[in-house]
Amino acid sequence: MIDDAHDLACVRAATERLLSAAAGLDNASLAEPSRLPGWSRGHVLAHLARNADALVNVLEGRPMYADAATRDADIERDAPRPPAVQLDDVRESAERFRRTAEAPADRSRTVELRNGVTDTAARVPFRRWAEVELHHVDLGTGYELEDLPAEFTERETDFLTERFAKHPDVPATVLVSEAGHTWMTGGGAAGGPVTVEGPAAELLGWLAGRRDGSALTVRGGALPGLPPL
Structure with a gap:
């Protein structure tokens, strides 16, 4: 709520x-x-x-x-x-x-x-x-992104993964943080599922267009391209 x-x-x-x-x-x-x-x-x-x-x-x-x-x-x-x-x-x-x-x-x-x-x-x-x-x-x-409040980082990641869910340009993607939190997004484009793993700040940075995702580990394919916010 x-x-x-x-x-x-x-x-x-x-x-x-x-x-x-x-x-x-x-x-x-x-x-x-x-x-x-x-x-x-x-x-x-x-x-x-x-x-x-x-x-x-x-x-x-x-x-x-x-x-x-x-x-x-x-x-x-x-x-x-x-x-x-x-x-x-x-x-x-x-x-x-x-x-x-x-x-x-x-x-x-x-x-x-x-x-x-x-x-x-x-x-x-x-x-x-x-x-x-x-x-x-x-x-x-x-x-830096690492300085953001933990609550904000988690909720903004929730918000952005919801925003990209079913997006026609984003394949099915699973995000996994080092703390073990998991999100699902994409699914509107062919391919996947792709799993993207890394620190919470890096995941948020990638979703929010603030980092290029090079610090993330990607399994099952290439790092998906995300549309601009």
């Missing part, structure tokens, strides 16, 4: 970790490339702020973004801002999201995200938690 109050507390803790790390960045550091192709660290922080506002839109029944071009233009506009402005925006937008997510509402209702994707309102805080944690890693300031 989804506990959105718990997830909101996790979002808040993750946001504070990210803000503490980003507080050490100056103008030159923000302009440096992040781990996301084509994005500086400033782009990552701008995206996090605008994503918080976009999820407020989702919870209040509006389109997440006006359109893809507007989303991209807003990130480009905000990316070059000075560090203090960036951090204030991330902090203030996070607070707007928290207030909206905590407001009395039917949390079982269906909400619409980007590209026609739907979910329950109760799972929106977890989606925000994923944005904050993974983009903290993307900043490249020393926070």
